[in-house]
Amino acid sequence: MRRKTKILVVDDEFSIRISLGDLLRRDGHQVDVAENADAALLMLKTQSFDLLIVDIKMPGMDGLEMLKQVKEDDAEAPVVMMTAYGSIDSAVKAMKLGAIDYVVKPFDPLEIGMLIERILKNQIMRREHQLLKHQMKTCGSYGPMIGRSPAMLKLFELVEDVSTTDSVVLIAGESGTGKEVLARAIHDQSARAEGLFVGVNFGAFTESLLESELFGYEKGAFTGAAGSKQGLLDAAGGGTLFLDEIGDASPKMQIDLLRVLQERKFRRVGGVKDIETDFRVLAATNRDLEQAIEAGAFRQDLYYRLNVVQIHIPPLRERQDDIPALAEHLLEKLRLRLNKKTHSISPEAMQLLLNHNWPGNVRELENAIERALVVGKQKQVMPADLPIALYKPEEVPADESLDAWEREHILRRLKHYHWNISQTAQALKIDRGTLYTKIKKYGLSREP
Numbered sequence: 001m002r003r004k005t006k007i008l009v010v011d012d013e014f015s016i017r018i019s020l021g022d023l024l025r026r027d028g029h030q031v032d033v034a035e036n037a038d039a040a041l042l043m044l045k046t047q048s049f050d051l052l053i054v055d056i057k058m059p060g061m062d063g064l065e066m067l068k069q070v071k072e073d074d075a076e077a078p079v080v081m082m083t084a085y086g087s088i089d090s091a092v093k094a095m096k097l098g099a100i101d102y103v104v105k106p107f108d109p110l111e112i113g114m115l116i117e118r119i120l121k122n123q124i125m126r127r128e129h130q131l132l133k134h135q136m137k138t139c140g141s142y143g144p145m146i147g148r149s150p151a152m153l154k155l156f157e158l159v160e161d162v163s164t165t166d167s168v169v170l171i172a173g174e175s176g177t178g179k180e181v182l183a184r185a186i187h188d189q190s191a192r193a194e195g196l197f198v199g200v201n202f203g204a205f206t207e208s209l210l211e212s213e214l215f216g217y218e219k220g221a222f223t224g225a226a227g228s229k230q231g232l233l234d235a236a237g238g239g240t241l242f243l244d245e246i247g248d249a250s251p252k253m254q255i256d257l258l259r260v261l262q263e264r265k266f267r268r269v270g271g272v273k274d275i276e277t278d279f280r281v282l283a284a285t286n287r288d289l290e291q292a293i294e295a296g297a298f299r300q301d302l303y304y305r306l307n308v309v310q311i312h313i314p315p316l317r318e319r320q321d322d323i324p325a326l327a328e329h330l331l332e333k334l335r336l337r338l339n340k341k342t343h344s345i346s347p348e349a350m351q352l353l354l355n356h357n358w359p360g361n362v363r364e365l366e367n368a369i370e371r372a373l374v375v376g377k378q379k380q381v382m383p384a385d386l387p388i389a390l391y392k393p394e395e396v397p398a399d400e401s402l403d404a405w406e407r408e409h410i411l412r413r414l415k416h417y418h419w420n421i422s423q424t425a426q427a428l429k430i431d432r433g434t435l436y437t438k439i440k441k442y443g444l445s446r447e448p
């Protein structure tokens, strides 16, 4: 449960201190009062408050002067001003001095209750977001998402910015890069976190099934529709609708979605009345939608609706820095699920994980770790526990010479870096000239 918020009301008028105090206490807050600015400032020396509500016009030090002093001491201090009808200009001054908001006396209890709720909620969110930003930088994670490569840290910042908005976000990335975890993270950090996160996968179902799932249906809409049924669009009201694999949506489905996105209204299958809903839309694709548009497989107008903010998750091979942290995170997660004693990854196995190029991205890494846990017999994941794509048992080579080993090693690294000479040379810790010489010496060439 949330602790009681502490509010300080500062007003020279007795009746205001009483009525506002009662009102706020009824809303579950803890309230202290002060009859002038000096008394209030004295209280602030020894106590902290979540919110100050300060009258502007008071004998002695006025509210504006008090606001100044409070802000000098703590620039973040949340202060709401009270002002009499007709003196809005001083309220404007107060806002410039850093007040969060102002209320005009006489006030409507309901209105002030709502205002306070909103301010307190914003403050909690702001604090959480600060915490999160801190966590992002120091721990290399964003909620359940792990990432400490520069690319992911940058991505987390962008995610953090969009999570507090209601914008449509299109998440692009190869299969297994973590599009769905990202969508969930955005939902969990948003003001809609208490609503549902409703995912629809356009690659997984037939058109008619999707239609009735998404829109729901009325009784008798088709054979077998014995009663009416709510659709996922209804369920997503107040929450987030996640359109997964949107690139796979059929042409008809694309038109239907366009209407929903434009009008925020839809009809059940077999229904005649429009139903309005309020949900935030996130979409994901592993296809290049612009290419799909050119090929005539995806509607441009729908693309514009979806592509308000685009977040591209880079493939795992482009963010090697994330591999150790991800591998350990997945090991921990799966170890508990599979009830295994293996608790770490041997340096040799980690090296293999780092060398692999992960066409299946994080999902492939997850599968590799799972396999290692299932077959492994030791406390550490060993190279031999890893899938064959990563670990090829050592055959005794026909040619045991050092040159043969060197040739093989260089060739592997070249392949890994897609024959990027600078990167390969850097990884091998030799200069590019030396690498060229060796390529020539061993007659290495790129396979077509």
Ligand SMILES: Nc1ncnc2c1ncn2[C@@H]1O[C@H](COP(=O)(O)OP(=O)(O)OP(=O)(O)O)[C@@H](O)[C@H]1O
Binding pocket: 144, 145, 146, 147, 173, 174, 175, 176, 177, 178, 179, 180, 181, 182, 286, 326, 329, 362, 363, 366
């Ligand atoms: N950054 C990450 N931190 C922790 N776990 C991750 C991360 N990225 C991906 N995963 C895990 O990898 C798996 C695949 O992620 P997810 O299903 O989100 O990928 P996807 O991009 O939606 O894939 P697909 O295109 O195949 O649907 C999940 O089990 C997810 O928990």
Ligand SMILES: [Mg+2]
Binding pocket: 179, 180, 244
């Ligand atoms: Mg997915």
